[in-house]
Amino acid sequence: MIKTDILIIGAGPTGLFTVFEAGLLKLKCHLIDALPQPGGQCSEIYPKKPIYDIPAFPEILAGDLTERLLEQCKQFKPGFTLGERAETIDKQEDGSFIVTTNKGTKHHAPIVAIAGGLGSFEPRKPLIHNIHLFEDKGVEYFIKDPELYRNKRVVISGGGDSALDWSIFLTDVASEVTLIHRRNEFRGALDSVDKVQELKNKGKINLITPAEVIGIVGDYEVSAVVVKQSDNIHIDKEFEVECDHFIPLFGLSPKLGPIANWGLEIEKNAIKVNNALDYQTNIPGIFAIGDVNTYPGKLKLILCGFHEATLMCHAAYQIINPGKKYVLKYTTVSGIDGFDGTRKEAPKATVKSIK
């Protein structure tokens, strides 16, 4: 059981900044995120894209923003449960909560802060009528352990970076790699496209374009996929490609998911909160901050998430330390005492006379 003061669901910019603000109040944080890395949308969808409305950053790449937020909060030693989705929440008799992930990891905290953005990222599944019958029986939407494909025949479909990169990687692992894409053009880093071209020329990647997988063949487990290929005079032909694994990589799309069943008031796919006070939900002790919440006048902006996180932490302090006095201090005055023993502080003024 992981124990913490504030359990944050979602490791995007709002969740990461919460760690910093909570740390100033000597509250410890632990974050859960369905993605394998922190940063949320900023890392997953647009790490190389600039953002122009972060105060004091005329321009910053979304990936760099994540890096800086991690740097800013690191002395407060946040814990992470990554690659797992928060599934259930159980309120305890003392008012605290136990949150369990889809992999069974349990987290115990008096305060839960949902900073889940648009939800957890789920793979986009291609529209193949019988694909659900083969999930985890040869069809995988994520590559978790490349060793699964050792000496196997693998078909990958998709045209983005992950389809390209995994095709390249698996040529050294699998016995046969086939890449299928609806077009001849791929989007992705230029060197990945070049590498796939090179591997195709060497016969290490079997490239089938423009084509798509329209069916799966197999008795319990995948034995082949049905491919429909168009030639340049628009005559389609269908054929089977024998394989042990089919890995469709069509990106991820966010879904509110299990959080929607936690008894929280939901409106417009977002969680209603009290914006006049502290961003608490209808369940005392559970807060919602950042893009995942809604209230009159809500704007889904990173900078609004930072503000909401700050007010939420102060409300959490009051719940965890009832009646205990606290006066807000400027960090310039208080300095920052990390949980790792480090201290940052403003240099003392030097007093020296001029003779």
Place this chain on the structure above:
Amino acid sequence: MEQDITIKIIDRDGVSHEVLAPTDMAMNLMEVVRSYELAPEGTIGVCGGMAMCASCQCYVLSDHQLPEMQDDEEAMLSEAFYVKDNSRLGCQIQMTLDMNGLEVELAPEN
């Protein structure tokens, strides 16, 4: 207002809406759909309008001369589902006077 144009949008339930869209606010079709809440929040414009998801895919029903498709839109549509010959990403269609009378249908979610 004189700079407003009329757009006809068929939502994902098949209901047709005639809406006014301003042409002076740098809005695109995806944002018009959101501003009138014709698709639930969180199911359209997920990436914010970077042509990096296909949640604003729509089918263009009228024969308007549309802005030419850029590489990123074309690439995204090549990975999307339910794509037809008249598919476009709403976030890549700017609201200009030329778009007056445009008719589109929102593609199914995901």
